[in-house]
Amino acid sequence: MSEFANEKIERIINEGYDFRMGDYISQGFNTVQKNLGGFILYALAMFVILAVVNFIPIIGALLNQFILGPALTVGAYLVANKIRKGESTEFSDFFKGFDYVRPLALTALGIFVVTMLAMLPFVFLGGGMELFSWYMEAMQDPMGMQGTVPDFGFSILSFLLLLPAVYLGVAYSWAYKFVVFYDMSFWDAMEASRKVITKKWFMIFIFMIIIGIIASLGILLLCVGILFTFPAYLCMNFSAFADVTRLDEEGDAMDEIERHLVD
Numbered sequence: 001m002s003e004f005a006n007e008k009i010e011r012i013i014n015e016g017y018d019f020r021m022g023d024y025i026s027q028g029f030n031t032v033q034k035n036l037g038g039f040i041l042y043a044l045a046m047f048v049i050l051a052v053v054n055f056i057p058i059i060g061a062l063l064n065q066f067i068l069g070p071a072l073t074v075g076a077y078l079v080a081n082k083i084r085k086g087e088s089t090e091f092s093d094f095f096k097g098f099d100y101v102r103p104l105a106l107t108a109l110g111i112f113v114v115t116m117l118a119m120l121p122f123v124f125l126g127g128g129m130e131l132f133s134w135y136m137e138a139m140q141d142p143m144g145m146q147g148t149v150p151d152f153g154f155s156i157l158s159f160l161l162l163l164p165a166v167y168l169g170v171a172y173s174w175a176y177k178f179v180v181f182y183d184m185s186f187w188d189a190m191e192a193s194r195k196v197i198t199k200k201w202f203m204i205f206i207f208m209i210i211i212g213i214i215a216s217l218g219i220l221l222l223c224v225g226i227l228f229t230f231p232a233y234l235c236m237n238f239s240a241f242a243d244v245t246r247l248d249e250e251g252d253a254m255d256e257i258e259r260h261l262v263d
Helices: 003-015 021-033 036-053 059-084 091-125 129-140 156-171 175-181 186-198 201-220 226-244 254-262
Strands: none
Touching: 003 186, 021 036, 021 059, 021 201, 021 226, 036 059, 036 091, 036 226, 059 091, 059 175, 059 226, 091 156, 091 175, 091 186, 156 186, 156 201, 175 186, 175 226, 186 201, 201 226
16 A cells, blocks of 8 residues: 555545535446446346356355455446546456455455454354354355245344444445555455544445445346346445545555556
């Protein structure tokens, strides 16, 4: 990470920022519409790849969570960034996230480990063991678990014990972007994401719920709509990140990205 990027992130954390939720949702839709065919094909390819790989017992779920999922997700962010800058895009750009496989895999693993550690009190004290078992089964056989709901007693104690994991789940949601757009190591990216998002955590939490609902609405349209709403969800998330972290400022880490992609 460059010294400029480090100073900029620290300045954002210290000064705070405005979070324009409505603008990000609108920008997300506009971004997808500027390359509608590309985003639809990307979403279709992503879903097919993840579904096929997931048929491999255990290993498939691990590949999806730590390698394929992060790399394919970042591909949409890279395309969204090029569209934001007025640059032309190619379909192959959606797969440029694989240029960052190692740091993204480390980031995914780091987020998983820290979040699971935060869930331990809930698992052992809040009646969450059944939920954990259900989650592991769903990871191995997601199609077979459709329509099933974990049977566990949920109490106020359970809710309180689950809060740290919920906090981290939201706080780490920009970690991949910091890895790619600011050339950060996995831990620096996780911490930068956590610190920046914590400044407006509740607002971003609501934002994530809203865009998540928007993404899920695509399922209601015979599941075909998800090919549009899912990329829109990613672009909305990216628009928020780009604005909050002032990605357009000169001297940021984008030069590092361009050199990386050229090489």
